[in-house]
Amino acid sequence: MIVVDRVTKIFDRGRPEEFTALSGISLTIAAGETVVLMGPSGSGKTTLLSILGALCRPTSGRVQVAGRDLTRMPERSLSLLRRRTFGFVFQQPHLVRGLRVIDNVLLPALPVSDPEEGLRERARSLLERLGLGCRAEARAESLSCGEAQRAALARALILDPPIVIADEPTAHLDTARAAELISLLASLPAGGKTLVIASHDPLVAEASFVERILAMRDGRILEAG
Amino acid sequence: MKILSRQRRLFGLALAAILRRRSRNLPLVLLYTALVFVFASVVFCTAALKREARLLLRGAPEIIVQRLVAGRQELIAADHLESLRLIPGVSHVRGRIWGYHFEETTGANLTLVAADDSRLAPGTAALGRGVARLLGADPGQTISLRDPHGEVHSIRVAEVFSPASELAAADLIEMPVADLRLLLGVPEGFFTDITLRVGNENERRVVAAKVRNLIPESRVILREDIARTYEELFDWRAGFLFWVFSSLAAAFLFFAWSQAAMIGGEEKREIGLLKAVGWELPEVLALKTWESLIIALACFLCGTSLAYVHVFSAGAFLFVPLLQGWAVLYPRFALVPAIDLPQIVLLFAVAVVPYLAATGIPCWRAAAAEPDELLRQA
Numbered sequence: 028m029i030v031v032d033r034v035t036k037i038f039d040r041g042r043p044e045e046f047t048a049l050s051g052i053s054l055t056i057a058a059g060e061t062v063v064l065m066g067p068s069g070s071g072k073t074t075l076l077s078i079l080g081a082l083c084r085p086t087s088g089r090v091q092v093a094g095r096d097l098t099r100m101p102e103r104s105l106s107l108l109r110r111r112t113f114g115f116v117f118q119q120p121h122l123v124r125g126l127r128v129i130d131n132v133l134l135p136a137l138p139v140s141d142p143e144e145g146l147r148e149r150a151r152s153l154l155e156r157l158g159l160g161c162r163a164e165a166r167a168e169s170l171s172c173g174e175a176q177r178a179a180l181a182r183a184l185i186l187d188p189p190i191v192i193a194d195e196p197t198a199h200l201d202t203a204r205a206a207e208l209i210s211l212l213a214s215l216p217a218g219g220k221t222l223v224i225a226s227h228d229p230l231v232a233e234a235s236f237v238e239r240i241l242a243m244r245d246g247r248i249l250e251a252g
Numbered sequence: 253m254k255i256l257s258r259q260r261r262l263f264g265l266a267l268a269a270i271l272r273r274r275s276r277n278l279p280l281v282l283l284y285t286a287l288v289f290v291f292a293s294v295v296f297c298t299a300a301l302k303r304e305a306r307l308l309l310r311g312a313p314e315i316i317v318q319r320l321v322a323g324r325q326e327l328i329a330a331d332h333l334e335s336l337r338l339i340p341g342v343s344h345v346r347g348r349i350w351g352y353h354f355e356e357t358t359g360a361n362l363t364l365v366a367a368d369d370s371r372l373a374p375g376t377a378a379l380g381r382g383v384a385r386l387l388g389a390d391p392g393q394t395i396s397l398r399d400p401h402g403e404v405h406s407i408r409v410a411e412v413f414s415p416a417s418e419l420a421a422a423d424l425i426e427m428p429v430a431d432l433r434l435l436l437g438v439p440e441g442f443f444t445d446i447t448l449r450v451g452n453e454n455e456r457r458v459v460a461a462k463v464r465n466l467i468p469e470s471r472v473i474l475r476e477d478i479a480r481t482y483e484e485l486f487d488w489r490a491g492f493l494f495w496v497f498s499s500l501a502a503a504f505l506f507f508a509w510s511q512a513a514m515i516g517g518e519e520k521r522e523i524g525l526l527k528a529v530g531w532e533l534p535e536v537l538a539l540k541t542w543e544s545l546i547i548a549l550a551c552f553l554c555g556t557s558l559a560y561v562h563v564f565s566a567g568a569f570l571f572v573p574l575l576q577g578w579a580v581l582y583p584r585f586a587l588v589p590a591i592d593l594p595q596i597v598l599l600f601a602v603a604v605v606p607y608l609a610a611t612g613i614p615c616w617r618a619a620a621a622e623p624d625e626l627l628r629q630a
Contacts, residue, residue: 074624077624082624082627083622084622103532106527106530106532109527110530110531115529117627121525126265126268134526135531137258186530
């Protein structure tokens with residue numbers, strides 16, 4: 028379970044360009060639940076996802092994941108939490124150029140001391156599942172947008188995290204590719220994973236696997252759908 | 253095995269990152285290699301010249317006695333041999349004949365020496381390798397040397413030295429005593445100088461003082477003084493080059509620091525991504541250290557190898573004039589490699605460690621930021 032308690036995030040605090048991205052947000056997401064954050068650009072969706080995924084700390088408030096307070100954790104524990112608990116799909120695929128697709132997928136696992144062959148096998152299996160089996164050895168830069176986003180999803184799932192966070196995963200995809208990716212995401216809750224997606228794509232909001240939609244604007248949650 | 257496997261994977265990733273940013277890394281690599289080349293050349297050159305000097309002095313007599321007139325060296329009478337032999341502690345006394353011959357066609361200053369126990373037949377000579385190269389003379393061929401009266405003497409080359417130290421014999425022509433007396437105009441009953449062998453190290457300075465008392469117009473030179481002069485000379489020259497190198501190194505490290513500090517958007521994005529997918533700070537730093545280490549080691553190996561070729565195969569043409577000093581008049585000689593572990597450790601420590609520090613600190617500062625901040629900045 029994820030508990031967000033009166034979280035505020037202010038960027039460039041004390042400077043002329045100070046900007047409040049989140050204002051006292053409170054939210055609870057149950058384990059295995061699929062939640063979509065919707066709202067226009069600048070509404071704070073990405074910032075909230077970053078805080079939920081331990082990519083940054085809130086200015087005030089608390090975030091608890093499975094009973095552990097993220098806001099008080101030392102950096103090392105946060106790193107381990109990111110590795111073991113969260114799988115992150117960014118708005119941009121952020122694949123590392125020059126590396127093969129399979130090596131990009133294995134990136135989160137690279138420092139993990141698991142037997143390499145086991146991980147490689149898992150990466151291949153994920154790529155097969157996501158329709159990229161034949162592109163495993165290709166260079167990341169040779170992938171199309173849709174392929175790159177699917178490779179990014181495979182990377183998010185390589186260590187089998189219980190929580191998957193996806194930030195505008197369909198933003199750079201055409202309708203067909205977006206539908207394809209949504210159907211891939213739809214298969215995740217069945218595996219017991221918690222899914223938090225930020226999107227302003229109606230295709231995502233209308234997907235059958237979505238259990239709750241939270242509308243955001245100006246750093247606040249307006250309503251729950 | 254797990255650690256090795258992890259390091260192997262980090263190495264592969266680091267190598268890919270270097271190749272990915274090759275346009276940014278190439279000027280750095282070229283500059284760095286050039287710097288290591290300069291430094292390694294100086295180290296190799298100095299060590300090889302010191303070795304040559306040590307070899308040169310190893311067989312030298314403990315004391316050399318010269319006669320000075322108006323501050324200039326003059327011939328010394330053979331009569332002194334007997335009185336010097338009577339000084340307690342002196343085991344052997346020998347008169348030497350030697351001198352210089354300026355080879356006009358090549359501009360080289362050759363050293364002519366006579367060995368009183370010479371196995372050379374009259375009318376023959378043994379040449380140092382440098383002289384043989386310079387005059388293009390092989391055994392069996394004839395060379396011509398002019399005496400003080402302008403008369404040309406034809407001398408047959410009996411052999412070419414192959415000594416451990418090429419510097420010691422590079423400019424040397426060895427001849428029988430009688431031939432050299434004729435060639436240099438040294439009359440019977442005189443020598444160029446007199447050498448003494450003194451077995452006991454503690455007695456040498458006492459013997460030197462007694463020689464000065466016995467022959468007031470003499471200049472007495474101890475082997476250890478020559479050795480110290482050589483060491484100081486090469487150390488001073490090397491020190492000068494090291495100072496020049498230090499300035500270059502400081503400039504380069506500043507450049508490397510600024511390059512590393514100006515981490516580009518793509519690199520920031522990569523660091524942010526690695527942290528976002530769960531890499532710990534030490535793991536990110538290990539990757540960045542591998543990147544720096546690969547560059548540093550590649551430059552170290554290239555620079556050192558080029559310096560080896562430069563010093564020991566190409567005659568150290570860039571540095572020898574400065575390190576040798578007066579010896580530029582010598583026929584060209586090849587330095588013999590004198591490389592030992594401390595030299596390599598010194599080269600490694602000076603070439604690799606400061607670079608790791610210069611690039612590591614900016615990377616650490618970048619990697620310490622939150623992943624979200626890094627991804628946003630990128």
